[in-house]
Amino acid sequence: MGPVIEMREVSKYFGSFKALNSVNLEVSKGEKVVVCGPSGSGKSTLVRCISRLEKHDEGTLEVLGSILTNDEKTSRAIKSKVSMVFQQFNLFPHLSVLDNLILGPTKALGLSRKDALDRAYMFLERVKIPEQADKKPGLLSGGQQQRVAIARALCLEPEIMLFDEPTSALDPEMIAEVLDVILDLAKEGMTMVVVTHEMGFARKAADRVIFMDEGEILEENTPTNFFKKPQTERSKLFLNQVLNY
Amino acid sequence: MNFCIRLFIVSIFLLLAGCSGESGNWGWYVIDPSTKSGWTNIKFLVGGFGATILVSLLAAFISIILGLIVALPSLSSSWILRSCNRIYVEFIRAIPLLPMLFWVFYGLPVIFKSLGLQVEIDAFWGAVITLAVSDSAFTAEIYRAGIQSIAKGQREAAQTIGLSYFQSMRYVIFPQALRRILPPLANQFIYIVKMSAFASVIGMQELTRRANEIVVTEYRPLEIYTLLIFEYLVLVLVISFGVRWLEKKLGSNESNMN
Numbered sequence: 001m002g003p004v005i006e007m008r009e010v011s012k013y014f015g016s017f018k019a020l021n022s023v024n025l026e027v028s029k030g031e032k033v034v035v036c037g038p039s040g041s042g043k044s045t046l047v048r049c050i051s052r053l054e055k056h057d058e059g060t061l062e063v064l065g066s067i068l069t070n071d072e073k074t075s076r077a078i079k080s081k082v083s084m085v086f087q088q089f090n091l092f093p094h095l096s097v098l099d100n101l102i103l104g105p106t107k108a109l110g111l112s113r114k115d116a117l118d119r120a121y122m123f124l125e126r127v128k129i130p131e132q133a134d135k136k137p138g139l140l141s142g143g144q145q146q147r148v149a150i151a152r153a154l155c156l157e158p159e160i161m162l163f164d165e166p167t168s169a170l171d172p173e174m175i176a177e178v179l180d181v182i183l184d185l186a187k188e189g190m191t192m193v194v195v196t197h198e199m200g201f202a203r204k205a206a207d208r209v210i211f212m213d214e215g216e217i218l219e220e221n222t223p224t225n226f227f228k229k230p231q232t233e234r235s236k237l238f239l240n241q242v243l244n245y
Numbered sequence: 246m247n248f249c250i251r252l253f254i255v256s257i258f259l260l261l262a263g264c265s266g267e268s269g270n271w272g273w274y275v276i277d278p279s280t281k282s283g284w285t286n287i288k289f290l291v292g293g294f295g296a297t298i299l300v301s302l303l304a305a306f307i308s309i310i311l312g313l314i315v316a317l318p319s320l321s322s323s324w325i326l327r328s329c330n331r332i333y334v335e336f337i338r339a340i341p342l343l344p345m346l347f348w349v350f351y352g353l354p355v356i357f358k359s360l361g362l363q364v365e366i367d368a369f370w371g372a373v374i375t376l377a378v379s380d381s382a383f384t385a386e387i388y389r390a391g392i393q394s395i396a397k398g399q400r401e402a403a404q405t406i407g408l409s410y411f412q413s414m415r416y417v418i419f420p421q422a423l424r425r426i427l428p429p430l431a432n433q434f435i436y437i438v439k440m441s442a443f444a445s446v447i448g449m450q451e452l453t454r455r456a457n458e459i460v461v462t463e464y465r466p467l468e469i470y471t472l473l474i475f476e477y478l479v480l481v482l483v484i485s486f487g488v489r490w491l492e493k494k495l496g497s498n499e500s501n502m503n
């Protein structure tokens with residue numbers, strides 16, 4: 001079986017700034033890829049292109065067997081099969097936790113309210129906050145909000161999960177509870193691309209680490225090798241800064 | 246309205262100065278409920294409330310819907326749609342209410358006639374159309390500002406859970422924007438109520454028109470226009486009170502929001 005995500009020479013510009021520079025990447029089913037790199041290196045743009053929040057300008061991008069062009073129709077092919085978790089959670093503040101969870105399944109997938117609720121409770125159990133179901137997101141802690149966001153993404157039963165710095169907006173003591181949930185997902189075999197600075201998580205969960213800088217993938221390595229003997233000067237420098245603070 | 250405000254100030258001034266109409270006395274008898282003619286006058290004047298309220302409500306209702314229709318293209322990524330919105334807003338916003346009222350009441354029937362259509366525009370519908378269209382440019386801007394104030398991440402999250410553009414508007418963006426849109430919309434409604442006084446010049450029997458008619462027969466402008474001002478004051482205060490209540494209700498519902 002071929003890769004579920006395949007990027008060939010993908011480039012993306014913001015005005016004259018090249019955010020992605022001829023990126024080649026393959027992710028196979030069930031694989032967990034951690035993307036790291038300094039800020040502004042294009043990691044977020046990479047996952048945002050896969051989720052179609054950004055349109056790429058050059059190259060081919062194939063996700064779940066569909067070639068994605070900038071024609072809106074092609075992104076509908078992967079609708080709700082690729083789910084995303086954001087740095088700022090982006091929960092809907094006017095809806096209760098439960099309503100946040102069932103909105104996608106009922107409106108986008110056409111599930112009945114009852115089925116959607118069953119599903120929502122199941123995933124709330126999974127992220128370990130069933131007791132918060134009726135609260136508004138604003139009353140939850142950052143870590144709880146991010147777990148709700150993960151549950152919301154899971155409610156669509158996606159085939160690929162994308163995480164865009166899921167713990168960067170969290171207080172330190174809440175990072176672990178969110179990473180634990182993501183780690184559980186990883187163990188269950190979900191295909192995921194995680195943009196993160198949490199190197200401990202990369203060590204534990206990743207099949208592969210990708211290091212990016214200035215819109216290019218500089219290094220692709222197994223986590224063990226990446227941390228022991230990074231191949232480029234740039235990644236050595238980056239690891240020094242991240243790990244030895 | 247300036248005219249009315251000045252009159253109000255002048256009347257207060259005159260009252261303080263102890264002088265009044267030509268006879269040297271206030272002529273409150275024209276609206277004295279204890280006399281038969283005074284009571285008839287009051288009933289006639291207050292009878293204008295119905296028309297003023299109906300015109301304002303209808304105009305506000307149409308403006309709220311029309312404004313939304315006008316606002317949606319402004320949020321589009323297509324520059325053609327965006328310019329349609331800009332042109333409408335800039336053009337309509339630039340027309341003073343009174344000339345527009347004349348144009349609709351006297352001009353529009355001519356256009357219909359030349360097209361071979363038998364469409365009558367009476368004073369009532371002339372006023373409703375003018376107030377609604379004129380106000381829609383402002384409501385459209387209020388909608389645009391309200392919707393644009395919702396963080397981009399909300400729209401993106403809606404997109405990643407598979408919602409279409411209209412679904413994300415309907416379930417995610419609009420309910421959040423509403424809380425911010427409501428206070429300025431209420432402002433516009435008060436504005437419509439006051440501007441409906443212009444309908445008197447095309448002969449609609451609303452508050453101002455009725456006041457003018459009594460002034461012509463009784464020649465007691467000071468007393469009658471003073472009453473007129475208080476009529477508008479009562480109307481606007483009732484609206485303000487209602488809006489406060491609504492805002493409070495909505496606000497307390499969403500106090501859990503970030």
